[in-house]
Amino acid sequence: MTKKILMLVLLLAPMSLFAQKFAHFSYADVMQSLPDYRKANEELQTIYKQYEKDLTDMQNELKTKYEKYQKEVNESTPPQVVERKQQEINDLQQRLQQADEANTKAFQEEQQKKMQPIIQRIINTVKEVAKEGGYVYLLDVASSQNAGVFINESISEDVTKKIMNKLGITEADIAAGKAAAAAAQGNQ
Incomplete structure (x- = not known):
């Protein structure tokens, strides 16, 4: 009797794996197709x-100050003048470095402020689609591949269109997203 139960469990276990639903989507396609993303991206650019x-x-x-310094300074230039000009150049270098750091920080903050709501909206929609479809796993194709996980797309459902529909993305948005992506690649 115990052997029969064990055999039944062993036979049914693999079948229960087949009952699980797997899905995948293209996060990049969804993101690029969102009008909000393209608008935020243009503002960030x-x-x-x-x-x-x-x-x-x-x-x-x-550069201009340094070239002027090189032309004007010679052996007969008083040391105080040389020192003052060097200090001006050093001050300008420091201001340049500080401006670069401040700009980088400000840009990152602006990027976070503009993109976080869009990302969260996509995440929430992906969760909804996963729940509604009863998917055990719903994976982004590119992220999975980057992590060394490969998706057998023949047994996994592509739900990219479902996610796009839930987000209100139209065919025109998809075309605009592809055009923007192609233009961005062409600029690199």
Whole structure:
């Protein structure tokens, strides 16, 4: 009797694995298709370009001051003048470094502020789709591959469209997302 129960359990265990539902999606496709993401990304690019311009202006000013210093300073220049000009250059270098650090920090904070609500919205939607579909695992394809986990897509359902539908993403949004992604890759 015990052997029969054990055999039954051993036979049914693998079958219960087949009853589990697995799904996968493309986080990148979902993210790029969201109009909110594209808008936030454009705003961040504008901020980044302004920070970059400010730093470039400061670098050019530093370069100009240094070249002027090299032309004006010679053996007959009084030591106080040489010291003052060197101090001006050092001060400008420090300001440049501080501006770079401040810009980096400000950009990261702005990025966090703009992207976190979008990311959270996607996470919540993925959880909803997983719960509604009764999926045991719902994995992002790219993240899984980066972590060394490969998805057998023939036995896993692609729920990217379901997630996009729940987020209100239209075909036009998908096309705009693909165009923006292609343009961004072309700029690199």
